[in-house]
Amino acid sequence: xxxxxxxxxxxxxxxxxxxxxxxxxxxxxxxxxxxxxxxxxxxxxxxxxxxxxxxxxxxxxxxxxxxxxxxxxxxxxxxxxxxxxxxxxxxxxxxxxxxxxxxxxxxxxxxxxxxxxxxxxxxxxxxxxxxxxxxxxxxxxxxxxxxxxxxxxxxxxxxxxxxxxxxxxxxxxxxxxxxxxxxxxxxxxxxxxxxxxxxxxxxxxxxxxxxxxxxxxxxxxxxxxxxxxxxxxxxxxxxxxxxxxxxxxxxxxxxxxxxxxxxx
Numbered sequence: 628x629x630x631x632x633x634x635x636x637x638x639x640x641x642x643x644x645x646x647x648x649x650x651x652x653x654x655x656x657x658x659x660x661x662x663x664x665x666x667x668x669x670x671x672x673x674x675x676x677x678x679x680x681x682x683x684x685x686x687x688x689x690x691x692x693x694x695x696x697x698x699x700x701x702x703x704x705x706x707x708x709x710x711x712x713x714x715x716x717x718x719x720x721x722x723x724x725x726x727x728x729x730x731x732x733x734x735x736x737x738x739x740x741x742x743x744x745x746x747x748x749x750x751x752x753x754x755x756x757x758x759x760x761x762x763x764x765x766x767x768x769x770x771x772x773x774x775x776x777x778x779x780x781x782x783x784x785x786x787x788x789x790x791x792x793x794x795x796x797x798x799x800x801x802x803x804x805x806x807x808x809x810x811x812x813x814x815x816x817x818x819x820x821x822x823x824x825x826x827x828x829x830x831x832x833x834x835x836x837x838x839x840x841x842x843x844x845x846x847x848x849x850x851x852x853x854x855x856x857x858x859x860x861x862x863x864x865x866x867x868x869x870x871x872x873x874x875x876x877x878x879x880x881x882x883x884x885x886x887x888x889x890x891x
Contacts, residue, residue, distance in 0.1 A: 773799035843886035
C-alpha cells in the first residue's frame with residue numbers, strides 16, 4: 628500500500644496541475660457539458676439523463692450554502708487574523724555578509740506557452756518537470772543560496788491567446804540567486820531553451836534588490852502570502868531544515884515609514 632501511495636503522490640506531483648479548470652474558457656466548458664448531455668441522452672433513460680445535471684446543481688448549491696455557514700471554521704481556515712508584517716533576521720555569521728545581504732531579493736520568473744493547445748502542447752509536461760525540479764533544488768539549498776521561498780504558480784488571466792505562468796521567489800542575497808541560476812536543474816532548462824527544444828515557449832524574469840530600510844509589508848486577515856509565506860533556516864534536524872516564520876505581529880498604529888525603520 629505504501630508503494631502504491633508513493634506512486635500516486637509522484638504521479639500527482641508530476642501531472643496533477645498540468646490541466647486545471649481555468650485552462651479552458653467558459654464557452655469550452657459549456658460545449659463539454661452540452662456534448663456530455665447529448666451522449667447521456669443517447670445512452671441513458673431520458674429521465675435519468677435530465678436528472679444527473681439537476682442533482683449536481685442541487686449539490687453545488689447545497690455545498691455553497693453549507694460553506695457560507697462555516698466560514699473560518701470549515702472553510703477559509705488558513706486565514707491569519709490580525710495585522711502582521713514580514714521581517715527577516717540579521718545575518719549572524721560575518722563571513723556570510725555581502726553587499727546585497729542586508730535586505731531582500733525578489734525574483735519574478737515567468738514562462739509563456741505560445742501554442743493554441745496551451746498546456747496540451749507537445750513537450751509541456753517536460754517543461755513543467757524542469758521548473759518543478761528547479762524549485763526542489765532551491766529548497767534543498769536554502770542555506771547555501773539564502774533561498775526564502777516562493778509563491779504558488781500564478782497565472783496571467785488577461786492573456787487570451789497563450790498561457791503565462793509566474794513564480795515570485797524571495798532570497799536573502801543576490802549571490803545566492805546567481806548560484807541558483809548556474810545550478811544543474813536551472814542549467815538543464817536553460818540549455819534546452821537555448822537549443823530551441825521548446826520553440827513555442829517564451830521566458831522572462833525580473834530581479835529586484837531592496838536593501839534594509841527600503842521595503843516593508845503588511846498582511847491583514849489574509850492567508851500567508853508573498854514574503855509573509857517565506858521561511859528562513861534556523862537550524863537543521865534529522866528530517867531536514869528547521870524553518871522560522873517571517874510573520875510577526877504589527878501594531879495598528881504602525882506606519883509604512885515605521886516598518887522601514889525610518890522617521891517620516
